[in-house]
Amino acid sequence: MGESMASRLLRAGYRLTVWNRTVHKTNELVQAGAKRAKTPADAVRDVAAVILMLENGAVVTEVLFEMGVAKACRPGTLVIDMSSIAPSIAEDHAHLLAATDLRYIDAPVSGGTRGERAAQRMAP
Numbered sequence: 201m202g203e204s205m206a207s208r209l210l211r212a213g214y215r216l217t218v219w220n221r222t223v224h225k226t227n228e229l230v231q232a233g234a235k236r237a238k239t240p241a242d243a244v245r246d247v248a249a250v251i252l253m254l255e256n257g258a259v260v261t262e263v264l265f266e267m268g269v270a271k272a273c274r275p276g277t278l279v280i281d282m283s284s285i286a287p288s289i290a291e292d293h294a295h296l297l298a299a300t301d302l303r304y305i306d307a308p309v310s311g312g313t314r315g316e317r318a319a320q321r322m323a324p
Contacts (some may be wrong), residue, residue: 201309202253203229205282210234212307219243241268253309257285264293275301284308 206216206229216234218226219242230236237243239262244250250273254260261282264270273279279302281290290306297304 202251202282203211205251205253205309217243217247225289239267240324241272244269244272244277246274249280252279252281252283254283256283257274257318259283260285260293261289265296270297270300270302272298273302276303276304278305280307282307282309284310 202220203246204224205264206218209253210216210229213277213316216229217237218229219237219240220226223236226234226236250269252263254263260281270279279297281293281304285306285308287306294304294306
């Protein structure tokens with residue numbers, strides 16, 4: 201789902217740097233104009249916002265805190281986590297990131313890739 205959403209951002213004119221644990225999954229985005237980062241920390245240096253869309257809470261924790269994303273962000277960076285993770289994990293991430301002067305939004309998506317491709321929104 202992340203690839204499809206990133207494609208929309210590129211088409212809207214945003215500059216993107218992308219990273220994926222499976223490198224070939226970024227190929228189409230790079231061909232569409234995104235820059236590929238070698239590491240997740242490299243992807244977030246000097247950006248205003250970071251969008252995560254990862255498999256689960258453990259992977260989000262790993263990328264943020266073990267792979268250096270939180271440390272690589274400049275103060276005030278907005279971290280938007282669109283992964284579907286447990287609220288307690290999202291709350292932990294919010295507190296840990298706030299302690300390092302980063303802003304955090306827990307914004308899990310629903311509807312799967314079919315809903316995203318159709319650009320559907322959930323009713324409030």
